Amino acid sequence: MTEEYRLPNSFETARYLLRRVRLDDAQAIFDGYATDAKVTRFLGWKPHQNVTETTAFLQIATSEWESGKGFPLVAFDRQQPAELVGMFHPQVLGHRVTFGYALRQSAWGKGCASEVMGWLVAHALSHSQVFRAEAFCDVENLASAGVLEKAGMVREGIMRRYFRHPNISDIPRDCFLYSKVR
Secondary structure, three states, X not given: OOOOOOXXXXXXXXXXXXXXXXXXXXXXXXXXXXXOHXXXXXXXXXXXXXXXXXXXXXXXXXHHHHHOOEOOEEEEEOOEEEEEEEEEOOEEEOOEEEOOEXXXXXXXXXXXXXXXXXXXXXXXXXXXXXXXXXXXXXXXXXXXXXXXXXXXXXXXXXXXXXXXXXXXXXXXXXXEEEEXXX
């Protein structure tokens, strides 16, 4: 029988260290990006008002890892390993792995998301039971669209009224759907 897809507890890319998220990351996530309206603009949650909200999210995230349904990771620049730069969140859906991420503003435009997403997509598609890596982004989020393309994904189309971005609208918004398949 083939083993289920999993990520290692920690790994490195050329410039970043990534590891499994822990509950004690709550304060660094809260301080780094969870309260930032610009970072959370295109995410599915509103900026956190207190670290308790961040901790509650991390409790769910750590249980995903245990169940094998998701593998939330925190990222650190190898040159500044004490500063958390963001989170990447692969989730397993049968033969697919879907990705989301958030980076603190100071990490924007430096290639972190493209580098890490490229590694994650390649890792997922190297597994015998994963045939599709996918992600979506709001049609106005051109920075994320560029990240997904640099990570080797192809835009498949627009998903109409696909996702609620509560920081923009209560009405579901159109999103670009990206994938890479094998």
